[in-house]
Amino acid sequence: MSRVCVISPFTGLAGDMLLAALVDAGAPLDAIRAAVADTGLTGWDLTVTQVLTHGLTGSRAVVSVTDDATSRTAGDLIAMAGRVRDRQVANTAVAALQAIAEVEGRLHGEDPDRVHLHELGGHDTLVDIVGVAAALHALDVRTVHCEALPIGAGSVRTAHGVLPCPAPATSALLEGARVVGTSLSGETVTPTAAALLRAIGADYGPPPEMRMAATGYGVGTRTLPDRPNVAVVRLGDREPADVRDLVVLETNLDDVTGEVLGYVVAHLLDSGALDSWTIPATMKKGRPAHVLHALATPETADDIERRMLAETGSLGVRRTSVRRTALPRTTDTVHVHGLPVRRKHGPHHGKPEYDDAVTVARQTGLPLRTVLAIAAESPEEH
Structure with missing residues (x-):
């Protein structure tokens, strides 16, 4: 079986929303905390609480900070992420942070490792990125699909002043992603979320057919007047080709x-x-x-x-x-006039077994095409 994660950014996507949604879908919080602790980050605590918003209950990830270091260089964060003992988690986190470093370095004309991250250099960024990587690994997610990301209008306030939405770093990190306009204003997709989607190789095409396993709702910190501010993840399993x-x-x-x-x-x-x-x-x-x-x-x-x-x-x-x-296939059996007819089902089509249908036609006197049609359409005995 292959585990699939489908991300539905209902009102947008931020690193903490994605992390909370994965925990809400079953990712173990202890494993996430252990991965973050491997980085050597101090003065932090991660909690996930249940929140009711507009009639929908979801999870919110909260990072409490007692350390006064609010910003670091990209090289610092990359080195810390590289300390995570599980190499798959470390590689995903490092890839996301390197994507941020390269974009910020290009925008500001600095060496990527030495670029000084302001809003992105605090505890939240490292916790969110390492946490999401650890959550996906703990859930054994092999592929990630993401629906179109809603892009807000207006402006966002940064350490460099007021910038248009989406922020330049976010726009650069979203190259190749599928986006759609929204009536919401402000920052609806954060650089952290965009970098994570790039690092995990999210696919923006239609998700594959899968058997649903769990759904998680990640609630953002922003309160909207008419809808829940959530990102949704759906986990499913499919047989590999x-x-x-x-x-x-x-x-x-x-x-x-x-x-x-x-x-x-x-x-x-x-x-x-x-x-x-x-x-x-x-x-x-x-x-x-x-x-x-x-x-x-x-x-x-x-x-x-x-x-x-x-x-x-x-x-x-x-x-x-x-x-x-x-492609994977399954079989079931229906009955036509009391006689069994096996059916073979693939991801895109199913049909009755010819030999079984011939046996029914001969024993009942029904036309073969009639037996095939009944067997194909019926979920139960005829």
Whole structure:
């Protein structure tokens, strides 16, 4: 199984909102605190509290600070994040902080490691970034999808003065992200959130089909008059696609009858071929023919080839190496007039098993197409 995280930035996204949403969805707070403690950061405490806002209960992450160091250089934060013992968590946190450092350095014409972070140099940034990385790791999230980020208008006050929204650093970090305008004013996406999305390789396309596992709501500090200020995460599981290197065997046949071809295809499937099929062809001198194919694993290809040659009398077989992606599939059984029909379901389509439908048609006298239609549409016995 592969764990998927889908982020829905309902009113925007900040590092603390994402962290709170992941905790609300089940990320263990102790593991997050332990990862932050690895950095050597002192004078902090992280709590997550339940908040009711506009009829919705969610979690809010609060960082309490007793240390008076309010800003650090990017190099300081990167070095601290690199101390986290779990290398996957450390690598994600370092990547996010390096993204911030590179953007801030480019904007201010400074060396990225030496650029002095003001609002981003405090405890909150390190706790949020390391905390999110640790939460995703603890939840065993493999892929992250993010819906379009709402971008507010207006301005934001920074150490450099009043700047347009989104702030220049945020705009640079969001390059390649999918965004949408919103009626909300002010900063709706923070540089920390944008850097985290970049570091974890968030995909902005449609999320995959998945089985829902948990939902978490992260509440921001800003209070809105008409809606909850939340970011939502949805966790789900999906079966990974099976990608394998296989072999296609094929031979041209212009002197084999249709009856023999039908037998050979069935015989190859019974002998271990993953698939077998024929394609009509026209050979030299206008002779009608068929191309017989078989799909096999590298381990069974030799045996399948010998059977193709023996059954058809062909003088040669061609081989092609291919890579096949097989999507996960499940099966269930429905009943049509009391008789079982198995159905195969993939991520995008499902259909009844042909042989079962034929058995039902023969025993009931129903047309085969009717049996197939009933079985395809029905969740229960007919």
